[in-house]
Amino acid sequence: xxxxRDPQAAVQEGSGQESTSPPTPxxxxxxxxxxxxxxLSAAQFLFAGFGAFGGxxxxxxxxxxxxxxxxxLVLGAAVAAHVxxxxxxxxxxxxxxxxxxxxxxxxxxxxxxxxxSTSFSGAPKSWxxxxxxxxxxxxxxxxxxxxxxxxxxx
Numbered sequence: 001x002x003x004x005r006d007p008q009a010a011v012q013e014g015s016g017q018e019s020t021s022p023p024t025p026x027x028x029x030x031x032x033x034x035x036x037x038x039x040l041s042a043a044q045f046l047f048a049g050f051g052a053f054g055g056x057x058x059x060x061x062x063x064x065x066x067x068x069x070x071x072x073l074v075l076g077a078a079v080a081a082h083v084x085x086x087x088x089x090x091x092x093x094x095x096x097x098x099x100x101x102x103x104x105x106x107x108x109x110x111x112x113x114x115x116x117s118t119s120f121s122g123a124p125k126s127w128x129x130x131x132x133x134x135x136x137x138x139x140x141x142x143x144x145x146x147x148x149x150x151x152x153x154x
Contacts, residue, residue, distance in 0.1 A: 031150020
């Protein structure tokens with residue numbers, strides 16, 4: 001048997017409660033900031049390729065720090081919007097990935113901005129570089145999940 005539902009009501013993911021109200025300004029800001037993280041994350045792959053083929057990694061580095069800053073703003077907006085716990089955890093994960101994990105993976109390969117002096121050599125170094133790229137994909141997906149929280153209920 002299928003349940004008849006009011007087409008105006010939608011379940012906010014993770015909350016289990018019906019909502020027909022439009023998103024709050026803080027929730028819209030969170031979604032907009034997460035959209036920015038997604039767009040810049042996609043651009044990061046372009047700039048990583050640019051650096052890998054001799055163009056230099058400066059644009060990639062700068063955009064990486066912008067993504068980190070936007071991620072912190074996403075978390076602030078998520079707190080202000082009183083989002084569901086699952087979205088709040090996603091915002092915290094976004095900050096940890098963008099501010100700690102991605103830069104650390106680069107620093108440990110010895111190709112970073114020399115915040116740390118430690119580097120590995122050989123296979124671990126290659127795997128850390130690959131992990132850095134994978135973390136970029138996870139950042140993109142996590143930002144997409146957070147962006148979805150700002151959509152109006154349908």
